[in-house]
Amino acid sequence: MCDERERLIEYVYDECDAAERERVVRHLETCGGCREEIAALRDTRQDLLAWQVPDHGSVWTPFAPARLRPWWREVPAWATAAAAGVMLMLGVAGGAASQVLLARPAAPAAPVEHTAAVAPVVPPPAPAAVEGAVSRAEFDALEQRLQTAIRDEEARLARRPPAPGATPAGLVYRTDTVDNVTLYKALYADLIRLQRSLSELKKSDETQNSVLSALMAQQGQPRR
Amino acid sequence: MTRTDEELVARATAGDLDCFNQLVARWERPIYALAYRTLGREEDARDVVQEAFLRAYRGLHGFKGEAKFSSWLYRITLNLCRDWMRRERRAPIVQVPEGVDPVDLADAQMAPGESVEDLVARREMSQAVARAMAELPEDQRTAILLKEYHGLTFQEIADTLGCPLSTVKTRLYQGLSVLRRRLERRQAEAASLRRATWESSS
Numbered sequence: 001m002c003d004e005r006e007r008l009i010e011y012v013y014d015e016c017d018a019a020e021r022e023r024v025v026r027h028l029e030t031c032g033g034c035r036e037e038i039a040a041l042r043d044t045r046q047d048l049l050a051w052q053v054p055d056h057g058s059v060w061t062p063f064a065p066a067r068l069r070p071w072w073r074e075v076p077a078w079a080t081a082a083a084a085g086v087m088l089m090l091g092v093a094g095g096a097a098s099q100v101l102l103a104r105p106a107a108p109a110a111p112v113e114h115t116a117a118v119a120p121v122v123p124p125p126a127p128a129a130v131e132g133a134v135s136r137a138e139f140d141a142l143e144q145r146l147q148t149a150i151r152d153e154e155a156r157l158a159r160r161p162p163a164p165g166a167t168p169a170g171l172v173y174r175t176d177t178v179d180n181v182t183l184y185k186a187l188y189a190d191l192i193r194l195q196r197s198l199s200e201l202k203k204s205d206e207t208q209n210s211v212l213s214a215l216m217a218q219q220g221q222p223r224r
Numbered sequence: 225m226t227r228t229d230e231e232l233v234a235r236a237t238a239g240d241l242d243c244f245n246q247l248v249a250r251w252e253r254p255i256y257a258l259a260y261r262t263l264g265r266e267e268d269a270r271d272v273v274q275e276a277f278l279r280a281y282r283g284l285h286g287f288k289g290e291a292k293f294s295s296w297l298y299r300i301t302l303n304l305c306r307d308w309m310r311r312e313r314r315a316p317i318v319q320v321p322e323g324v325d326p327v328d329l330a331d332a333q334m335a336p337g338e339s340v341e342d343l344v345a346r347r348e349m350s351q352a353v354a355r356a357m358a359e360l361p362e363d364q365r366t367a368i369l370l371k372e373y374h375g376l377t378f379q380e381i382a383d384t385l386g387c388p389l390s391t392v393k394t395r396l397y398q399g400l401s402v403l404r405r406r407l408e409r410r411q412a413e414a415a416s417l418r419r420a421t422w423e424s425s426s
Contacts, residue, residue, distance in 0.1 A: 006390060009397045013371065015378055041397075044404040048372050050349035051357070053257045059270040060252055060277055062245040 002034055012041045098138040100216055146188050229293040237284045248277050251294060254374055255301050261369055262305040264358060272308060276301045295384045302366060348414065356406040364399030367392055
């Protein structure tokens with residue numbers, strides 16, 4: 001037999017190009033050994049078709065395994081970054097708000113005489129003055145306090161209609177503007193808005209300062 | 225609309241289990257056939273098929289699409305079969321009954337126009353091929369399985385088995401040559417047996 005094994009097997013399986021196929025065909029015309037070899041290979045392939053696989057049912061039960069990726073891997077990176085940014089701003093804004101809103105106005109301090117020999121007195125920090133530390137708690141406390149004040153004021157007004165002038169509580173009703181209840185409600189609404197959009201309040205320091213100053217002014221106005 | 229394997233793989237990788245189940249439905253029969261012809265026993269083939277698809281599922285993220293999904297699946301299956309044979313320390317089993325059971329024949333699927341004699345001959349040939357294949361070296365047997373029963377090209381077989389193209393052709397040629405000699409010998413033995421049976425009965 002010729003040394004044509006590789007070409008013969010390509011020819012039998014029809015995996016040769018046209019030129020190679022033509023070359024094998026011409027070779028087979030003159031080589032009886034290779035013709036017999038080709039015939040035997042084809043017969044063997046025919047015999048192989050007899051090997052049947054037993055019928056079988058499905059061996060696979062469609063399953064619902066655990067997710068390939070944990071759910072947090074499917075949150076877009078930009079969303080994660082945005083959430084982190086919001087949390088950061090929440091903390092910063094909360095801290096700043098707590099400094100402004102919740103710091104008790106200290107009694108007018110007596111003038112301190114500074115001398116070269118006396119070290120400056122550093123007042124202890126207010127409990128709620130730690131930036132970003134208690135933002136949610138501070139807001140909750142403020143909300144609670146405002147709700148209580150609104151309820152008390154409503155109850156008091158129900159008992160005694162508001163009148164211009166001083167009240168037992170020392171509040172001053174200004175008939176030329178809104179009454180205290182309206183003022184408290186407006187302040188409370190501002191607080192809710194502040195809670196819902198702290199990120200907007202923090203867009204710039206100026207915006208934050210102006211809003212917080214307004215809120216502070218509103219809060220302090222009835223007590224004047 | 226029928227999705228391609230690649231589309232189903234992409235969706236399955238993204239977590240669509242239904243797409244993976246579609247892949248299984250599409251390839252379960254060929255994979256089972258490969259496992260059965262490699263190992264020779266139905267229950268072992270079923271176990272291998274289960275494990276092959278589980279491995280495929282777990283490895284979907286590692287499938288980069290450089291080869292066809294089916295080639296990748298064949299490779300997983302063949303590796304599992306090889307592990308199984310090494311673990312069992314034995315060659316493939318030829319799980320075929322001795323002789324032909326008439327009761328079994330009654331349940332057999334006969335081809336159109338096929339006589340009982342033809343059916344018996346087909347079954348005997350099936351057994352003869354199974355035995356001859358089981359006796360082949362593993363690399364030749366695997367090359368023939370992938371070529372004859374799964375229609376892979378030489379290049380796909382080379383990729384699946386991780387060997388050169390020329391090696392695939394050599395294995396095919398040698399395997400088919402050995403098979404031919406063994407099948408001819410068995411056919412001669414069977415013919416001799418039939419002749420002896422006929423002479424003793426007459």
